[in-house]
Amino acid sequence: MDKMQYDNYIKILKEELIPAMGCTEPIAIAFTAAKAREVLGQIPEWMVIRCSGNIIKNVKGVVVPNSGGQRGVEVAAILGVVAGKADLELEVISQVKQEDIDKTRTLYSQGICRCELEEGEENLFIRAELKAGQETAAVEVRTKHNHIAKIEKNGQVVFEKPDIVTQESGDKSKLNIKDILEFANEVSLDDVREIISRQIKYNSAISKEGLTHKWSAQVGQTLLKFGSNDVRIRARAAAAAGSDARMNGCALPVVINSGSGNQGITCTMPVVVYAEELKANEDTLYRALVLTNLLSLHQKRYIGNLSAYCGAVSAGAAAACGIAYLNGADYDVIGKTIINALGNVGGIVCDGAKASCAAKISSAVDAGIMGYEMAKRDLVFQFGEGLVENDYEKTIQNIGRMGRQGMKSTDVEILNIMIGK
Incomplete structure (x- = not known):
């Protein structure tokens, strides 16, 4: 690279x-x-x-x-x-x-x-x-x-200093799926080990807290009652539980993604759970999380950190790509996973941070995992079906345009309802 x-x-x-x-x-x-x-x-x-x-x-x-x-x-x-x-x-x-x-x-x-x-x-x-x-x-x-x-x-x-100085910052306009995958494969882990290990440590701790104690609506704990032997349910529960705790004031720190702790947890925990299930080595887990985090940031750069579009959708799709990476997926499987996930739950609205964020996280991770299961069987939603394109990048851009531009009026209406206008 x-x-x-x-x-x-x-x-x-x-x-x-x-x-x-x-x-x-x-x-x-x-x-x-x-x-x-x-x-x-x-x-x-x-x-x-x-x-x-x-x-x-x-x-x-x-x-x-x-x-x-x-x-x-x-x-x-x-x-x-x-x-x-x-x-x-x-x-x-x-x-x-x-x-x-x-x-x-x-x-x-x-x-x-x-x-x-x-x-x-x-x-x-x-x-x-x-x-x-x-x-x-x-x-x-x-x-x-x-x-x-x-x-x-x-x-x-x-x-x-109204604008963030770009020369001091990473340029997210250079993000793309192909280069992100290449970077995940080639990055010297010494360059990212401290960042990723902190993310695993912090986000795993708040997930455990949410699964152990009665926080908020207890979405994570409820999911485990469906079947704790199913890795797909455990992955959803681990992500949702971190949000359960966080939305109810848990003071444990999290490592964020796209300015959001919920999105940081969603990027992390499903990949960690699958890595444990697959007995993946630490290096492979770190590379999968590098891929996941950058793919989530890539999607959100078209939408912005805050909008009426639920950011858990982007993070859930990215987490599924990290799971795919753990299983040795190539560029096309990862691209199709994104299309399948976004083509499913790309319309979840953000009506504020609260207990139900945990449930939306669960839905996003579920859609991402199903998207991967389809993609690895070469099943993908086709061009012309809604916002889906043949081109993976164009699909991400379409969803971003819908989230940033198309949902502006939705955002205003949600706020008016919430403040009683």
Whole structure:
């Protein structure tokens, strides 16, 4: 593989597969508020959190980690102000103490924070505005959950970087199935071992937590009642259980994919379960996860991190490709697996982060596995059937266009329903 492309893929993995604690959107709010508190230099007397619709949608239904069971934008922001450490980024509230939880409850009850919908902004936008006496501070995060785009102090802009600097970042426009497969086959594992081993460790731990204790709707545990001897069910259960715990405020960190912990778990756990079943060696598992993560990122780059399109679908399809890789699949089987998976569940909507995400993950992984079982028998949905093309890349692009452009009005309607408009 060309060295420039090789280095680019390594950059992408290092940037994208990072730890986060809890649902990523409330954590991003806590991070933004914690940074604003740092700039202000004191606890604010008043604060406003302005968010794009997709941020509000993904915060409304989940428990904020380390909050003592509290939910909502205001709670995430206040906890970030009270106890957040901005330098920890997406683990910003990992060091909360009981007194911080108590103080958050008190400040919330006093109504010091309000949330406002910021219309006309991109899907990932958060602005925290804080005031104490005559002092003010504001911080904006946009594009990525940990990308600070602007900092203001007393009305003056003191820092601004609205766009992510591409030369410092991996170029996801260079992703394609053929090169991803070549990279997975050829990558020196020493270049990715730390990233992938952390992903396995963290995501396996939260999956185990979800399968062991009673979190949320217990989708993972329910699945195992269907037949724990079936590897397909175990793969679905392992992924769903991680989401069960995460959506209900479990404080264990996860390694994300496409800015999402749920998608990170979905990319990881089905492949880990199948590797155990097949007794695959560690090197093969690592290569399968490299493939899975990059294929998920490849699909999501056409859609964006936040939309009305459920990202678990992309991750579930990618996980099935990782399973195919463990079984020695070639380029065509992997491409057909993607077509079969997306041709099946490509219309699942995202109506916010919540307990049912675990069930959607299970459905996406199930569709992916069925897609692989079809593909290895040379069965594939045909060109002209809906959004499916003969060309694997074109099919991914079609789904991406539908998710980004076609579902814009769906996204607005979902948000209006959720906020009671």
